[in-house]
Amino acid sequence: MTGDDEPLLAVEGLRTTFRTEAGELVAVDGIDFTVGRGETVCLVGESGSGKTVAVESLTGLIDQPPGRIEGTIRLRGTDLTALSDKELRSYRGASIAYVFQNPQDALNHCYSVGWQLIEAIQVHEDVPEAEARARAIDLLDTVGIPDPTSRIDEYPHEFSSGEKQRVMIAMALVSEPDLLVADEPTTALDVTIQAGILQLLDDLKAEYGMGVLFVTHDLATVSRIADRVVVLYAGKVMERGSVLDVFERPAHPYTRRLLACLPGRASELDAIDGAGRGGIAGSLPDPTALPDGCRFASRCAYAEPACSTGDQPPEVDLGEGHHVSCIHYEPGDAPSVLPEPSESAAEAEQSRAEGRSAPDGEPTQQGVIEDE
Numbered sequence: 001m002t003g004d005d006e007p008l009l010a011v012e013g014l015r016t017t018f019r020t021e022a023g024e025l026v027a028v029d030g031i032d033f034t035v036g037r038g039e040t041v042c043l044v045g046e047s048g049s050g051k052t053v054a055v056e057s058l059t060g061l062i063d064q065p066p067g068r069i070e071g072t073i074r075l076r077g078t079d080l081t082a083l084s085d086k087e088l089r090s091y092r093g094a095s096i097a098y099v100f101q102n103p104q105d106a107l108n109h110c111y112s113v114g115w116q117l118i119e120a121i122q123v124h125e126d127v128p129e130a131e132a133r134a135r136a137i138d139l140l141d142t143v144g145i146p147d148p149t150s151r152i153d154e155y156p157h158e159f160s161s162g163e164k165q166r167v168m169i170a171m172a173l174v175s176e177p178d179l180l181v182a183d184e185p186t187t188a189l190d191v192t193i194q195a196g197i198l199q200l201l202d203d204l205k206a207e208y209g210m211g212v213l214f215v216t217h218d219l220a221t222v223s224r225i226a227d228r229v230v231v232l233y234a235g236k237v238m239e240r241g242s243v244l245d246v247f248e249r250p251a252h253p254y255t256r257r258l259l260a261c262l263p264g265r266a267s268e269l270d271a272i273d274g275a276g277r278g279g280i281a282g283s284l285p286d287p288t289a290l291p292d293g294c295r296f297a298s299r300c301a302y303a304e305p306a307c308s309t310g311d312q313p314p315e316v317d318l319g320e321g322h323h324v325s326c327i328h329y330e331p332g333d334a335p336s337v338l339p340e341p342s343e344s345a346a347e348a349e350q351s352r353a354e355g356r357s358a359p360d361g362e363p364t365q366q367g368v369i370e371d372e
């Protein structure tokens with residue numbers, strides 16, 4: 001079943017929940033996305049939207065229980081959810097590698113960087129020490145550590161934070177993964193160092209022909225590296241598509257608010273949406289008591305009563321793989337058919353603060369009044 005047209009990674013109906021004292025917590029609630037070979041896909045969304053849980057669900061990094069993972073996850077046609085834990089662990093070694101946010105947590109300070117790399121190489125493949133060492137030096141060179149022949153024997157504290165992240169990327173490359181998952185790999189680094197790491201990931205993607213699944217809450221990073229984007233909100237996909245479609249023709253009100261936070265985009269999108277500048281007022285819904293309807297409705301300037309009933313709207317295809325989950329869209333619609341905002345986000349926030357917002361499911365008349 002490994003067709004050539006099959007994407008490297010195909011995730012369908014991924015749902016990850018946790019048993020908690022407050023009841024069932026729904027972290028990821030039935031999401032679909034794909035990553036192709038040689039493609040960078042960014043998962044983007046506010047803190048708590050389910051990005052990390054989604055990528056950690058791919059290879060069983062989530063303990064079950066208290067976690068519970070449903071859906072299908074196919075890597076090169078193999079359904080990972082059908083593998084046993086043991087099979088999955090070895091499969092991860094072979095084909096999916098992770099780079100996390102804090103390289104200093106992942107490196108052992110008691111051993112030289114070379115020792116740790118050589119061990120990783122020998123765990124992966126039974127090669128003699130000398131060969132593993134040569135390979136480790138090669139890898140350090142590949143990730144841009146200068147003078148790797150002498151640096152290899154240094155300890156983690158002798159590496160800068162950017163270099164440590166490069167070493168972690170070298171570790172991830174040991175298994176020549178098909179898919180590299182990078183969860184906020186530059187968030188802990190200085191801005192000046194971030195760009196170098198992003199460039200490195202881009203170069204490696206081309207060199208190794210890997211897919212890259214990149215988790216970030218930073219849209220500037222997305223615009224820099226992504227081929228395609230998946231916008232997550234409270235465990236649901238609000239919008240996904242090519243970076244061009246999502247950035248130039250954002251359809252979902254949430255995506256538009258996120259983009260309006262980018263320097264240079266605020267005035268343009270505010271002019272369209274009539275919403276206040278800066279961040280998005282309000283906060284994510286409680287994942288143990290998710291609302292009916294669209295997860296974003298309580299913060300959305302375009303929300304209508306129908307937005308707060310039923311399930312999250314099914315994803316509508318606007319063409320070329322540009323999908324949006326919003327009742328204001330029909331298949332094939334242009335991504336700008338939003339009606340006049342029923343109230344500006346600022347007004348919505350204020351009325352909520354004053355306790356004027358309509359109780360669950362009850363219609364609000366404000367939009368009607370505002371129209372001339």
Ligand SMILES: Nc1ncnc2c1ncn2[C@@H]1O[C@H](COP(=O)(O)OP(=O)(O)OP(=O)(O)O)[C@@H](O)[C@H]1O
Pocket residue numbers: 018020025026027045046047048049050051052053054217287
């Ligand atoms: N092991 C766990 N047990 C219970 N709840 C969890 C667990 N891990 C994550 N969650 C919850 O799942 C939701 C999604 O968390 P997740 O870490 O995936 O968010 P995120 O989008 O990666 O956020 P951030 O940008 O802060 O990293 C949150 O409500 C979080 O509290």
Ligand code: NI
Pocket residue numbers: 051052053183
């Ligand atoms: Ni996260």
